[in-house]
Amino acid sequence: MLEFSYDALPGRIVFGRGAARQRLAGEVDRLGSSRLLLIATASEEAKARELLTPVADRIVATFAGVRPHVPVAVAEAARAMAAEVGADALLSVGGGSTTGTAKAVALTTGLPIVAVPTTYAGSEVTPVWGLTEGERKRTGTDPVVLPRVVVYDPELTVSLPAGLSAASGLNAMAHCVEAFWAPRRNPISSLAAEEGIRALATGLPAVVVDGGDLDARSDLLYGAYLAGSAFAVAGSGLHHKICHVLGGAYDLPHAETHAIVLPHVLAFNAPGATSAAARIGRALGIADPVAGLRSLSKRVGIPTGLRDIGLRNDQLDEAVALIEPAVPADNPVPVTTVALRSLLEAAWSGEAEEEKP
Ligand code: NAD
Numbered sequence: 001m002l003e004f005s006y007d008a009l010p011g012r013i014v015f016g017r018g019a020a021r022q023r024l025a026g027e028v029d030r031l032g033s034s035r036l037l038l039i040a041t042a043s044e045e046a047k048a049r050e051l052l053t054p055v056a057d058r059i060v061a062t063f064a065g066v067r068p069h070v071p072v073a074v075a076e077a078a079r080a081m082a083a084e085v086g087a088d089a090l091l092s093v094g095g096g097s098t099t100g101t102a103k104a105v106a107l108t109t110g111l112p113i114v115a116v117p118t119t120y121a122g123s124e125v126t127p128v129w130g131l132t133e134g135e136r137k138r139t140g141t142d143p144v145v146l147p148r149v150v151v152y153d154p155e156l157t158v159s160l161p162a163g164l165s166a167a168s169g170l171n172a173m174a175h176c177v178e179a180f181w182a183p184r185r186n187p188i189s190s191l192a193a194e195e196g197i198r199a200l201a202t203g204l205p206a207v208v209v210d211g212g213d214l215d216a217r218s219d220l221l222y223g224a225y226l227a228g229s230a231f232a233v234a235g236s237g238l239h240h241k242i243c244h245v246l247g248g249a250y251d252l253p254h255a256e257t258h259a260i261v262l263p264h265v266l267a268f269n270a271p272g273a274t275s276a277a278a279r280i281g282r283a284l285g286i287a288d289p290v291a292g293l294r295s296l297s298k299r300v301g302i303p304t305g306l307r308d309i310g311l312r313n314d315q316l317d318e319a320v321a322l323i324e325p326a327v328p329a330d331n332p333v334p335v336t337t338v339a340l341r342s343l344l345e346a347a348w349s350g351e352a353e354e355e356k357p
């Protein structure tokens with residue numbers, strides 16, 4: 001018998017090839033904004049400006065000081081600029097760091113965000129913000145940071161190099177897979193997740209072979225949208241908790257860590273989440289979803305073990321101790337210290353030990 005609760009998130013999505021150039025002005029009109037603060041990294045600014053010609057007369061200033069993980073000083077500088085120029089909306093063009101900067105401004109000013117994503121991070125459809133002070137990253141949820149409009153244009157992602165495309169796409173894959181057992185999962189987030197896995201698995205290998213393949217770019221961006229939507233609603237589970245600790249404590253690369261750990265968490269959880277595993281397998285087009293994820297990562301050039309990206313074996317016990325307090329209580333399979341240690345050991349070595357029945 002079905003029983004669930006679901007907070008549907010508002011927000012308008014405009015998706016299509018050429019959408020940024022052709023439809024953005026209309027979207028800004030719908031919002032009634034006439035004083036936009038453009039937020040883009042210095043390297044993306046020229047591309048953004050060219051693309052934004054139809055709304056150029058409404059851009060009153062550009063903030064190009066975007067930095068990864070939104071340092072507080074960056075957030076404050078962007079807020080000061082928004083106030084100084086009297087912005088009535090924020091236009092972010094870039095990856096998760098750029099969207100994150102716009103969210104930091106929206107958090108304190110309430111200004112609406114028009115987001116034009118150029119990676120597969122998915123932040124543009126979540127109400128989650130993050131700010132970094134020194135080494136510490138704080139995150140929170142506030143509906144005011146959820147972009148009002150998201151314009152997805154696959155053409156903008158063509159310049160994303162193969163390595164970044166693979167890592168970013170697999171990070172989106174992790175959002176989808178985890179959405180099946182994350183704390184606020186529901187039938188709608190699972191639907192989005194399943195379709196997201198299908199789209200990502202179709203687009204990823206093709207984009208790595210030919211970054212200019214616009215059909216594949218479209219599949220990936222659509223998958224990234226669904227991944228962000230599922231993640232926004234379902235929240236994060238065991239996989240994200242593990243990756244958060246590993247990234248924070250050992251400075252491992254974010255997306256590769258996700259790609260390496262994901263098949264191990266799926267292998268671990270599958271016995272307690274058989275219907276999720278079957279749906280993930282169906283979306284990947286393979287009976288064994290663990291093998292499917294592994295083979296996808298391999299095809300797009302992701303290393304197999306955490307040892308290949310800088311984690312030492314003598315750090316595993318400490319990692320287990322750091323992860324344990326964050327483990328979600330309703331994980332489909334109980335997470336004992338021994339089980340967590342063995343999951344991490346397998347992810348470290350890259351050997352599929354835990355896949356045996
Ligand atoms: P990013 O925004 O830092 O971009 C990575 C690099 O790619 C940058 O150098 C950027 O300039 C470049 N780049 C972006 N688009 C490009 C393009 N089309 N062509 C060429 N280069 C391009 O990284 P990201 O992976 O997009 O985002 C990661 C950040 O987003 C992290 O801080 C993460 O915590 C955050 N995030 C937040 C949420 C949320 O819900 N709040 C969700 C996912 C990710």
